[in-house]
Amino acid sequence: MILVTGGLGYIGSHTCVSLSDAGQDLVILDNLSNSKAAVLERLREICPNVVQFEKGDIRDKATLTRVFNTFKISAVLHFAGLKAVGESNKSPISYYDNNVGGTLCLLEAMTAAAVRTLVFSSSATVYGDCSDVPIPEDNSRSATNPYGRSKLFIEDILADLYASDNQWRIARLRYFNPVGAHESGRIGEDPVGVPANLMPYIAQVAVGHREQLNVFGGDYPTRDGTGLRDYVHVMDLAEGHVAALRGLQRQGGMLTVNLGTGRGTSVLELINAFSLVSQREIPYKIVERRLGDVAQSYAAVGHAEQILGWKAKRQLSDMCADHWRWQIENPDGYPES
Ligand code: NAD
Ligand code: UFG
Numbered sequence: 221m222i223l224v225t226g227g228l229g230y231i232g233s234h235t236c237v238s239l240s241d242a243g244q245d246l247v248i249l250d251n252l253s254n255s256k257a258a259v260l261e262r263l264r265e266i267c268p269n270v271v272q273f274e275k276g277d278i279r280d281k282a283t284l285t286r287v288f289n290t291f292k293i294s295a296v297l298h299f300a301g302l303k304a305v306g307e308s309n310k311s312p313i314s315y316y317d318n319n320v321g322g323t324l325c326l327l328e329a330m331t332a333a334a335v336r337t338l339v340f341s342s343s344a345t346v347y348g349d350c351s352d353v354p355i356p357e358d359n360s361r362s363a364t365n366p367y368g369r370s371k372l373f374i375e376d377i378l379a380d381l382y383a384s385d386n387q388w389r390i391a392r393l394r395y396f397n398p399v400g401a402h403e404s405g406r407i408g409e410d411p412v413g414v415p416a417n418l419m420p421y422i423a424q425v426a427v428g429h430r431e432q433l434n435v436f437g438g439d440y441p442t443r444d445g446t447g448l449r450d451y452v453h454v455m456d457l458a459e460g461h462v463a464a465l466r467g468l469q470r471q472g473g474m475l476t477v478n479l480g481t482g483r484g485t486s487v488l489e490l491i492n493a494f495s496l497v498s499q500r501e502i503p504y505k506i507v508e509r510r511l512g513d514v515a516q517s518y519a520a521v522g523h524a525e526q527i528l529g530w531k532a533k534r535q536l537s538d539m540c541a542d543h544w545r546w547q548i549e550n551p552d553g554y555p556e557s
Pocket of ligand 1: 225226227228229230231232249250251252253254255276277278279298299300301302303318322341342343344395396397398
């Protein structure tokens with residue numbers, strides 16, 4: 221059985237489907253701080269294998285001990301954490317507590333239970349303000365906010381752990397910009413409040429929940445002046461986790477891998493692609509740059525292909541079509557239960 225922390229969240233839930241499709245039984249541990257119980261019902265609809273659920277916090281030792289004692293866990297996929305950059309500037313302590321403190325609790329429980337296979341959700345944010353693209357894994361790392369620094373700390377903790385005992389099998393996966401939804405339209409991204417990220421914002425404008433999109437900056441040194449990002453379909457990302465788990469089971473070691481497509485898409489290109497797929501107009505206005513944004517960020521993807529045999533398959537039009545299906549079929553996100 222695989223333990224999935226944060227498995228009711230956006231990326232974790234999609235990864236549960238891919239793991240289940242690959243024949244794995246799962247137990248999800250989530251405190252529902254940024255997700256709803258309805259996700260579990262939807263997952264049980266679409267996952268072919270067993271999906272167990274424990275409501276609890278990764279910082280709670282008793283909960284972790286119970287989970288490891290109850291289920292025969294062979295590996296952990298660790299998504300649980302806080303992820304909002306702006307919020308992390310306002311509440312750094314809760315970011316370090318949840319992300320770094322939570323990971324330490326998890327690692328202690330894994331050590332006690334002799335479970336030493338871990339796939340960790342890192343982020344392209346560890347490349348700081350690097351705009352030299354495509355970005356390879358051996359690029360220098362830095363942080364521009366407490367969220368990013370929490371990912372740097374955790375990456376370093378995992379490296380120290382592996383150095384201390386190379387029986388550990390650890391993958392540090394650096395996601396670029398996950399978007400889209402499962403093709404069933406049953407699960408997807410359900411941000412609380414005003415979306416901070418581009419794709420969910422566009423989708424809410426298209427469905428009529430918001431009037432227009434603010435495009436942050438039209439004077440970047442890019443082909444149309446707007447920021448370029450590496451949008452990657454969340455199901456490709458999910459399959460990347462299955463590949464990483466297999467890679468660890470096959471060869472062990474510590475892997476550090478970018479998960480992206482290797483292609484940069486501008487804000488205006490994404491607006492156009494979404495508009496085409498949804499057949500809706502997306503009104504927008506170009507405003508000031510957002511503080512802390514880089515002009516461009518996209519992944520060097522050769523390493524993922526070489527060591528995991530994984531490559532993103534889905535196109536930008538698939539990302540928009542699947543995101544749109546989820547949005548139109550669930551205009552208010554998941555129901556409260
Ligand atoms: P999400 O907020 O949708 O999912 C995180 C889940 O973890 C939520 O269900 C939340 O309730 C749960 N959680 C949070 N703290 C917890 C705790 N202490 N104990 C138990 N459960 C807890 O986020 P996501 O977009 O699915 O991201 C998953 C991971 O990927 C995060 O670690 C995030 O930093 C990382 N990541 C996300 C992105 C992105 O753009 N979405 C990019 C790079 C990296
Ligand atoms: N953008 C807009 N309008 C919006 C939202 C975003 O124009 O309303 C633009 C941004 O300026 C940027 C692009 O759309 O050019 C993508 O922005 P996102 O916020 O969707 O994504 P980022 O690449 O800025 O941020 C993501 C994650 C962060 C992470 C960062 C670096 O959301 O958590 O990548 O890895 F820190």
